[in-house]
Amino acid sequence: MEQAIVHSQGQVEGQQLAAVTLSEGAREYARKSRSENTKGSYKSDWEDFESWCAAQGAASLPAAPSTVASYVADRAAYPYGFDIVNWPTSMD
Numbered sequence: 001m002e003q004a005i006v007h008s009q010g011q012v013e014g015q016q017l018a019a020v021t022l023s024e025g026a027r028e029y030a031r032k033s034r035s036e037n038t039k040g041s042y043k044s045d046w047e048d049f050e051s052w053c054a055a056q057g058a059a060s061l062p063a064a065p066s067t068v069a070s071y072v073a074d075r076a077a078y079p080y081g082f083d084i085v086n087w088p089t090s091m092d
Helices: 024-032 036-056 065-077
Strands: none
Touching: 036 065
16 A cells, blocks of 8 residues: 655645645644643654664654654663663762
8 A cells, every 4th residue: 555745845745735724713723732741742752753763774754664663662672761770770
């Protein structure tokens, strides 16, 4: 199954997408649909994924399913974002 690639310019594989006009109420609803903390978490997670991909020499967009699976497996090994087993117990 072929996947469409959506670019930030509103194009899908060379096709211009139709502009979507939202009412002010719909725009306001969309703005408030996620808290600032949630948006900050999404941003931080995305930056981590991009950084991990760069270190692996993998594309973050579009990411291959194997890239996403490898990232999740890598991060699951360190749920706190660092190697807690080898975390220093004292300051040297």
